[in-house]
Amino acid sequence: MAPAECDVVVVGGGVVGTAIFRELSLRGYSAVLLEKNAHLASGASSGNSGIACTGYDAPRGSLEQRCIRRSIQLNAKVHADLGLPSNPSGSLVVAWTAEELIKLPAIVSLNHELGDTDVKIVDAKALYELEPDLAPGALGAVLVPGEIVVEPWLIPIAYAHHGLANGGRIFTKHCVASGSFSATTKCWRLVCTNGAQFDGRCVINCAGNFGDLVEAIHTPKRVAFEMQPRKGQFLVYGGSNAPQLNHVLQPVPSHRTKGIFMFKTLYGQIIVGPTAEDQLDREHPTTDAAVLASLKTFGERILPGLAATPIVGAYAGLRPATQFRDYQIAVDAAKCWITVAGIRSTGVTASLGIAEYVVSNLLPRVPDLTPKAHAPIAFRLPAVATMAQQMHASDNTLLQPGLQGPLRVDHAITRLGWLSLSARL
DSSP states (O other): OOOEEEEEEEEOOSHHHHHHHHHHHHTTOOEEEEOSSSSTTOSGGGGOOOEEOOOTTSOTTOHHHHHHHHHHHHHHHHHHHHTOOEEOOOEEEEEOSHHHHTTHHHHHHHHHHTTOTTOEEEEHHHHHHHOTTSOTTOOEEEEETTOEEEOTTHHHHHHHHHHHHTTOEEESSOOEEEEEEETTTTEEEEEETTSOEEEEEEEEEOOGGGHHHHHHHHOTTOOSOOOOOEEEEEEEEOSTTOOOOOSEEEEOOOSSOOOOEEEEOTTSOEEEEOOOEEOSOSSOOOOOHHHHHHHHHHHHHHSGGGGGSOEEEEEEEEEOOOSSSSOEEEEEGGGTEEEEEOOTTOHHHHHHHHHHHIIIIIGGGSTTOOOOOOOOOOOOOOOHHHHHHHEETTTTEEOOTTSOSOEEOOOHHHHHHHHHHHHHO
16 A cells, blocks of 8 residues: 655644644644554543643743743633633632641742732632632642643543644554654655554654654664653542532642642543552553552542542543653654653643744754645534443444544543533533
């Protein structure tokens, strides 16, 4: 079979890969997305937290922070146009000790430096007015109004379908195994494990936790980064007797981790997590009974009403971290290759900003690559309630008119939420 030809091959079908695929297609590039798994968003993107953050605790001046801040300007309109639900609940960074309390002004200053001047300290009295079911003993908090609870699985699915509606092509079960670059034609030929071949004038590596392995196709002698997957485990509470929880609750963050969050999903469940555990395995984020027990203890200490609330599930995700604290995004114009790696835990938040940065700032450096004139075509997801009712509980697959399928609902927040929603309809 002759190789499929295109302008750009995107490797990886998670939230960042699908966002870049969408951006390319909207701008008139001929784009192909290759995903090694049978379904999109089944790798790192199947275990994200479902929160869009403001980036105040990202490294100051980093590309990560820049992409997050740009995404904040883009997300609301794009998500509304695509039919993606969200809840602008805001977050509370809660201080439980005197040591944590004295750190709150610095958190406010970081937010104000970014332009979020609505961020403020609330004292204990105001905190308990905002969160009356919070355990006794909190000393105060920082209120961050800009943080948003989102639908974690539907975001990459919507991006992918918007790209498809604008002429892009997606191939699942296509694991890239090797590639070669012709200095004469300035073209890459990628070869998949199933024998399929794709010729592209540029490759964009968005392979998540496999990013360094794909990068070795580009620089076989030395890859500039090493993927160091970081596992996060989550506990899911559900039921009609759940305690009141109006905001995302966060601890005062450390250099290594933002800590364990608590928040209510769009479907009414309460999530406790994530942990932060280094793991060598790139593909199997298993849960651990002892860790889940510690999450249960933590959650019920912060929100005592959870003790009477059923645990309806648990899940784990693998964040695509590297040895660096910033994104590893770069272009090799001479070899027509763009690297998008090390997105860590902020892919859902920053994906649109990353896509814009890559397609606007890096792709134009690749020679002889010009998009065709294109009038963007709109796309909107079916109603969430309709999709929830169409999901097959036996295997979590979704065959829905207007969507390329079958899809598999691999994110626990969506899966458990849709089961609960369907039971109420």
